[in-house]
Amino acid sequence: MVAVRASGVVVVAVVVLAAAVGVQARPGSKGIKPLMGWNTWCTQNKCGVDWCTSDEVLDVAKTIKASGMLAAGYDHINLDDCWGLRDPKTHEIKGDPVRFPEGMKAFIKKIHDLGFKFGLYTDLGADACHSPFTGSYPYYAQDAATFKDWEVDYVKFDDCNLPDGHTKEELSCDMSSELLKTGRDFWLCFHCDWNSDTCAKCGTSFRIAHDHHDEWDSTSSIIDVLAHNRQPYWGPNPTYGLPDPDFIFTGGQGCGAHSPPGTRCPGQTEDEYMSEFSVWTIAGGSLLIASDPRNMTDFMARVWFNHEILAVYNDSASLQSVRAIGNGTLSHARHTMHLHAQRKQEQEQQQQRQRHDLKPLASCALEKQLSHDPCVQGVSFGCNGDETMWTDHGCRGIFTCDGVQDVTCNEDGSGKHTCKCVTTPPPPSIVLARPLSDNSTVAVVIHNAAMVNQTLGFHFSAVPERAWNSKTTLHVRDLWRHADLGKATGSFSTFVPAHGSAFLLLSPAS
Template structure:
């Protein structure tokens, strides 16, 4: 659960963050045996109210969500747990029995009445509590009350418990964490009721090393937020933990944000695909009563759900990871393998691997099913796609003796060998032609016949063919390349513009195929001459962990302009940028600038916290300044670097793996052009 709004963590938790990792290896260096309670042999699927509603939980919401499970097809697709998060109870226990008391205004029929309704629909009910003296929202915690609370949950008909980590009474060491969470494990077991046990200690004390014998799943990261930087950061944290997942024991990178509106549908598809490759719980965190068709299409994708729910329950292993291009492979029951091509970067990219690297045995050819489109092709051994920025292609690969009946797999890319490498999206100037190359590659056994490639730009742009776009016969593994020039009109305003390439081709099976790819081009305004504050300029792109990047304010984590005066170690700044690490900001320079300079540090509003961040400046992808790790106790550091000839400036605040919300200031940031 998120500490509202991720600003206030108890001092004792902060101590745990600082020291918790030191004791892990002394406790256990290999994965523990999975908790033998027979539950969730595949990852749990369902709903949790916190991401969309926070404390605004009610019996009506839970019942309406359960109804939505049935009417929308979610129940049929495998979603079954309807989980209540924090704020469901009163602020005092029953003075006679010591039991927790449901808020009568929110739950007039009580938790047991709500459970009865959910159960009547063939679904299961989950509840929330905390392994501390109080929940994150300040309601009674279960520390010291494990026996009575577990029995209360069992009496109410609860099927799932999420157990949080706020206000944990000074608990810091790994053994203290094990003791607190084991106490509830034992209390739940003593009730005799099967209750799924979800440990939510935020990855503080490396729970993947000890929690398999304590709970059914355990949080591996801090709280997710509905933004790309948060999603990207959590994926990074969970990637190396594949050895620790298994049936009934799962790494939990937090609940789904799909449908909450803070990310694009492409990013939400990545969220769902990567979570399924992770064998992660699929707990919907959006308002299903208002879900869009795009949201439901993602959540109801039966082929990707099957990857998550595969009986082997293995988490995917990263088999390659370079320049923000990650390939994941997940073995499946029966010998198939799921492969995901994840593009963390801000530019469309061709990402590829081989069936051998993915773990498939040698064969003449393979069936490759695209799990987003549902279409199947044959591949000779290459698994490849042009993946949009922040996107993920996901496939199921199988040995198939009837591969010759399938069209060959192919991919189509658009590259700009004549354009500057920007480190973000390709940037072009109005009325200035740039060279573009298309490449159609046959990844199958059969050749592509009579291929024709077209390139389409927005209205008013010019597109000129420089070499033939017609390929008579394209052999396996041989890309067919065509050269083009494109140019935006003189009056093109700043913004992102889509350029699309399409190819039609035949094959020996005799059916025409079409493939399309799109690349975003950015028309940007060059900076003015002289010295400019970056907070007075428009950026190319900005991503932030919590809330938007702020201009001339610290980061307030929620909405625009909700921060304060930038202050680092008692020094205030009227100008600058307020970010929340991990964060990235790109500015277009057009090769016109010479230097960048800024003071950097953790804002004073984080004094007393374990905030820890590194500030890095890049010019066209080359590092030109680095602060090293900084804490909230450090005075500001001055960074400067050369921008000579650079097209794009990138400011990066790295959270160094800290789960705290790091308020990272770029104070007085300037460029000279």
């Protein structure tokens, strides 16, 4: 089942996907189980400027082990950008000697001695995404040999600074080949924005969307990709490759100016963080935390240690079966209410446009900043005078643009971006189903994309790979509350808070 948008309404249609068609996935034993761990990005500073040290990484690793997270499966410690320098004479890659004074090999051994696997970052270009740090071009073979010598387990291969005359697909697969030639079994993850099965042939996992930020608009857009842009080559090794929706931010990222250990500045509500974790676990193949686990709150522990949800996530054989089965609408009356809400929104936009016709063009104002980089009118955002606006220097936000309110311009990446002066409608709510590999139970996430509380549900007949119908009676268990909700026949509906998600497990009633 997939959801197709038509005139603002989500229509659920049946699509026959190629079942269990192999793609000669990347060789090796990695990727049979999905990834779990912690990444250095955004921990003690705002994302993009978190230049950590070996002492800080080791301190977090020790906390993760002592807290029980390692035993729960969070077994990767991944060092992101802003560590690597290139020796101008030997061209060897090495760690920043000020922040990693013991050298990378000795540092990585300390991580391994704690019981973790170790991952690090490099880039397909000569430079990494952040100056003055190095990428791997054109030293892929040399860096692969170095990573083997250091006993690296995981390589994140970013896509900044693409060299002239090459494609991202070509260079990502080139790095995959060089890592394989070393004989070490690396986990390789890269951005896969060309969307073909070479993502799985060359990568153990691969990024499926833009960089994830600790803000709801970013989370919501990736939820939409996980629900509606699923590919037949998403799945576990040895046949497929794992989809990586990027980091999770439970509890919040760092606060900037190298905040003290365990200090966080949340960009989302608890309900939104629970939706992030719910959809990542039911539909994705990577759980990499980008929050500081020191001074862990009860809420963070309740999310990260939810053994029932992690059991669904680790049932990797069922990842291929995930489908979007509806938008939470059960009755004709509720469907009509959705249409009325859609028409009201269209009328409001038309009224805004009419008001705009009476005003001079090229007027812009910031309503809400979404980026951590500042949004300054005339410097990092402005209007073009043709019913479009621009952003630059990392500014992302919600604006009033040429008289139209609630215009989202949330484009990632460096350089100047252009957005139309139109209100962006919220995505529809989503119901995701994952028939588990026991051939009996089914995990379901009901996600409320609206800004208001709703009662949402689904019909049992919509669940794939099960011969359920309007007369089927099932046990329903709430995995967030660890509570049995009783039996339901034919369908199930429940209260879901704004931007929140219900995570359910269905099983046949005896």
